[in-house]
Amino acid sequence: MVSITEAPAQDRSREADWPVVLFFIHIHLLSLYGLWLLLFEVKLLTILFLLALTSCAILGVTTGAHRLWAHRSYKANTGLRITLMVFQTLAGQGSIYDWVQNHRLHHVTFDTDDDPYNHKKGFLYAHVLTRMRKLSPYQEKLKGSIDVSDLHDDPVVMFQKKFYWVLYGVLFLLLPLNAPLEYWEDSVLSSIFVIGFLRYLVVLHASWLVESAVCVWGLxxxxxxxxxxxxxxxxxxxxxxxxxxxxxxxxxxxxxxxxxxxxxxxxxxxxxxxxxxxxxxxxxxxxxxxxxxxxxxxxxxxxxxxxxxxxxxxxxxxxxxxxx
Incomplete structure (x- = not known):
């Protein structure tokens, strides 16, 4: 059972995660060139491929990581769970296990100052700035006490957790980036900047909205x-x-x-x-x-x-x- 108690101020402070800050800055800047290529140079098949990949990845986050695994709002058979695991890997949002643990922490601490995505600090903080900070020691303690036993009982989730970076390399990077080059002979730049950076940016913000949406649609x-x-x-x-x-x-x-x-x-x-x-x-x-x-x-x-x-x-x- 997770309980929120008083903790020293230093245990609630959050440090900037500078590698992540630099990573997100580069993703946004490089995606601008991807947007230019999308508008003026890429082939139609690449645009359709971008839409398909983005749609599948967002489904992996919304119907998979969020509704199926984080909130258990329905049950899925093994085939569907594997499919949603693949889709969620396409999103590049970390493993299902880590995503669910962070999201459950968000719900446990919602409407308090210990919520990592504290909507009281505004949309910019809840949507972007909080992603560039490490969890505080107290938040890490709360996160560690959250019940994720159901995830341990799901072989699909634990398989992805164990082999996440291998799956990420193949499903998120290798196969999507190779397809435009091999199957319809689009350019290397289109593949890297449109199917790579721009796709990731769109899915990134769609996924971030799951926690920051209360700033947009809430009272x-x-x-x-x-x-x-x-x-x-x-x-x-x-x-x-x-x-x-x-x-x-x-x-x-x-x-x-x-x-x-x-x-x-x-x-x-x-x-x-x-x-x-x-x-x-x-x-x-x-x-x-x-x-x-x-x-x-x-x-x-x-x-x-x-x-x-x-x-x-x-x-x-x-x-x-x-x-x-």
Whole structure:
């Protein structure tokens, strides 16, 4: 069980990670040339290849690392887990194990000063600047106490963790960079700067938005809707970040300010229809209404009441084919 307690100020200080700072600066600068090549020189097949790689990589982060492994919002068979592992490797975001551990730390410390992606410091910090700092000693301690036993029980995750840099070299670098050269004879520069640097930059920012999106789509400090309560966002499942951080294992919660729509949610539904994904978690509005009533009457935390009510809800077998 992770608990957030008082710690000395020096244990909460975060140092700049200068190799990472220089790495990100170079990625952004080199991607500018990749953008110029994309607009004026590359072949159409390279553009289509860029879109395919980017889409697969983002799916690996959203439906894989985030919804499947970090929040266990659904279950996937071995074939789908392997596919999502490959897609997540294409994102170049580190291993699933490390990504999930960091994201769970984010949820445990959300809305506190110990959140590595503290949205109270603004979008620029939550989205970019925090990535250039090492975790504080206290954050490292919290991270080490987070339960990741489910990841240890997943052979796909542990295989990727053990052989990550080999998989990274082959799946993220070698195969994508070689394809434009070998199969449709595009230039070396197009391959390196478009399929290499520009692709990575796009996926990088799409992945970073998973933690910083609350700065974009969330309620601002002091903002309420309606005027006397924010509970409506739970009932209507709007104001996405507030709902997601209260009920993180709802498979319908998108990463970019949406609920019950978007490509990632659609793909999960398709996989469920094909029998590749099962046990899709979601909370019906009637269940949330019961939980709100129970919380008001018992004065217990709303999150606890929702968890209790969810245990007794019965979802139709084809609920993933329905909207709402």
């Amino acid at each position: 601002k400090p002091g903002e309420k809707y309606p005027h006397d309560s924010n509970s409506v966002f739970v009932l209507a499942k709007t104001f996405w970040p507030q709902y997601h951080y209260l009920i993180p294992n709802d498979y319908k919660s998108g990463e970019y300010g949406t609920y019950d729509c978007g490509c990632s949610t659609a793909f999960i539904r398709v996989w469920a229809a094909l029998g590749l994904a099962t046990d899709l978690n979601t909370i019906e509005q009637a269940t949330i209404q019961q939980a709100l009533k129970a919380a008001a009457e018992s004065k217990r935390p709303l999150k606890t009441c929702i968890a209790d009510a969810a245990k007794h809800q019965t979802l139709p077998e084809d609920h993933f084919l329905r909207r709402g």
